Amino acid sequence: MGLHVDIRKKLRSYNLNVSFETNGEYLAFLGASGSGKSMTLKCIAGVETPDEGRIVLNGKVLFDSQLKINLKPQERNIGYFFQNYALFPHMTVEENIGIGLACSKLEKSERVQKILKNFHLEGQGKKYPNQLSGGEQQRIALARCMIYQPDVLMLDEPFSALDMHLKEKLQNEVLEILKDYNGEVLMVTHSRDEAYKFCKNLVILNKCKSVLFGNTKDIFHKPKLLIAARLTGCKNISKYELLERNRIRAVDWGLELEVGNAVPIDTTHIGIRAHNFILDDDKKKMNSFRFKIIKIYEDMFEYNVHLVKDGDEKYSEIIFKVKKKEWDLRPEGNYIYLKIPEEEILYIS
Amino acid sequence: MDLSPIIISIKTAAVAIVLTFMLGLFVARLVVNMKSEKAKMVVDGFMTLPLVLPPTVVGFLLLMTFGVNRPFGRFLLEVLGVRIVFSWTATVIAAVVISFPLMYRSARGAFEQVDKQLIMAGRTLGMSEGKIFWKITMPLALPGVLAGGVLSFARGLGEFGATAMIAGNIANKTRTLPLAIYSEVAAGNMDIALYYVIIILVISFLVVVLMNYFSLKDRKYLR
Numbered sequence: 001m002g003l004h005v006d007i008r009k010k011l012r013s014y015n016l017n018v019s020f021e022t023n024g025e026y027l028a029f030l031g032a033s034g035s036g037k038s039m040t041l042k043c044i045a046g047v048e049t050p051d052e053g054r055i056v057l058n059g060k061v062l063f064d065s066q067l068k069i070n071l072k073p074q075e076r077n078i079g080y081f082f083q084n085y086a087l088f089p090h091m092t093v094e095e096n097i098g099i100g101l102a103c104s105k106l107e108k109s110e111r112v113q114k115i116l117k118n119f120h121l122e123g124q125g126k127k128y129p130n131q132l133s134g135g136e137q138q139r140i141a142l143a144r145c146m147i148y149q150p151d152v153l154m155l156d157e158p159f160s161a162l163d164m165h166l167k168e169k170l171q172n173e174v175l176e177i178l179k180d181y182n183g184e185v186l187m188v189t190h191s192r193d194e195a196y197k198f199c200k201n202l203v204i205l206n207k208c209k210s211v212l213f214g215n216t217k218d219i220f221h222k223p224k225l226l227i228a229a230r231l232t233g234c235k236n237i238s239k240y241e242l243l244e245r246n247r248i249r250a251v252d253w254g255l256e257l258e259v260g261n262a263v264p265i266d267t268t269h270i271g272i273r274a275h276n277f278i279l280d281d282d283k284k285k286m287n288s289f290r291f292k293i294i295k296i297y298e299d300m301f302e303y304n305v306h307l308v309k310d311g312d313e314k315y316s317e318i319i320f321k322v323k324k325k326e327w328d329l330r331p332e333g334n335y336i337y338l339k340i341p342e343e344e345i346l347y348i349s
Numbered sequence: 350m351d352l353s354p355i356i357i358s359i360k361t362a363a364v365a366i367v368l369t370f371m372l373g374l375f376v377a378r379l380v381v382n383m384k385s386e387k388a389k390m391v392v393d394g395f396m397t398l399p400l401v402l403p404p405t406v407v408g409f410l411l412l413m414t415f416g417v418n419r420p421f422g423r424f425l426l427e428v429l430g431v432r433i434v435f436s437w438t439a440t441v442i443a444a445v446v447i448s449f450p451l452m453y454r455s456a457r458g459a460f461e462q463v464d465k466q467l468i469m470a471g472r473t474l475g476m477s478e479g480k481i482f483w484k485i486t487m488p489l490a491l492p493g494v495l496a497g498g499v500l501s502f503a504r505g506l507g508e509f510g511a512t513a514m515i516a517g518n519i520a521n522k523t524r525t526l527p528l529a530i531y532s533e534v535a536a537g538n539m540d541i542a543l544y545y546v547i548i549i550l551v552i553s554f555l556v557v558v559l560m561n562y563f564s565l566k567d568r569k570y571l572r
Binding site: 042045046047072073074076077078079080082084086088089090099100102144148 | 464466467469470471472473474475476477484485488489
């Protein structure tokens, strides 16, 4: 059971090459724009055709280039939630939701009314999509997918068309609505927060290739690959050199670090997330360094501090994110001491 | 004054627009769904040709096809007993062929402007291709399609060159308004010609207004 995908397709910019497997767990596709995330979903839905490979859903072969099987999208029973919702503008909400149902008028009307109620859309059935708010449109699009009880629900950037302040509210609403859904959920996103929040498993796409597949939390905590580190939001990445058994050098930052454990043999870079530095008072402790403050950018709750080791300009800047309260307690001056905790160092290959 | 050109013209334009409308939609859908870009270009070229050729050339080609000494014309005459050339049917054929590209191109443009994602959405929702066409593509393309229809009607009404070539200029039979105007002027009857001209002017103006109405009409779901 589950969804098994292994496909290749020639595209204008890159060649799509994606493989992964899911089994009832929410799966996120994380990648930059144009990394083939949406194309992958479209191939699974059947609205685009891969050149070769195989797609199997719950034991049913949807696509197999060798056996020359290619089911029509209509036969795949896959719900596809489009980025801009793709609601039919000339149909009312009720018509939009019920358009593909093959049953009697009475039954259709009952089912549509029921799902409208479940999705908190009572009384909106006779309106047209453009008379509704962004959040309501999103729920209609979701209701339209869910009424068919699809085996797989695919969400293509479900929250990207929403205002910031609506986003969080709707993310929780959608999670709530999907709680009772038993099928597979695939979600395309370029937001690491969404991936982390929604999905237990994660596929990372780079230049149309699936380069990493695994548990979301594991990948966020230990990204392993450079692209994964970047996509999971690691701001500080430096080339790496092994000096001695327990000493490594972060070449770009000009720092020498002491590490207790053995470093993985294929390491090429190390990374440290911007939140993971610790403000320190002097440099006597292990892995504490003196930095010059270059710039400070202010967010609502925290500062983004750009630093360079000892003010030496040949080294790259390090970004340090710190809570305002914490930062305001530091001693005055253009220099600060930061400690790099050994357990927060990411080894990247 | 002879009313027959008015009646013949309206009859011809009415029958022609029904044929052109259906044929144009059909071919436009066919071309839009074609996978190969090259084939699309070639087919589109053929379908658009009557728009850019001089109508006399189109008339000449029609004569070559339907003339009783030509294979197809002879087949129609001998097997089905139908003689196309210099009949009223010929005025319809000329009007259809000349006005077809306008209908086809308008419809094609209108179909292509429909958001592809909506079509994809229809497919993932289990709608058949036919249902998608009638429930999604057509309603959304309707303003463009209707505008094309009106334009083709006007073009069919004004057809002169190809009609003269294949249908001739037979009073009470194939003499449409444009041909009647030409004949009356040639005979020096400027008053009667003016009378026909005014009729054409009025109809054509109404048609253009109607077309604007269709393309600008506020639709309830856009409000």
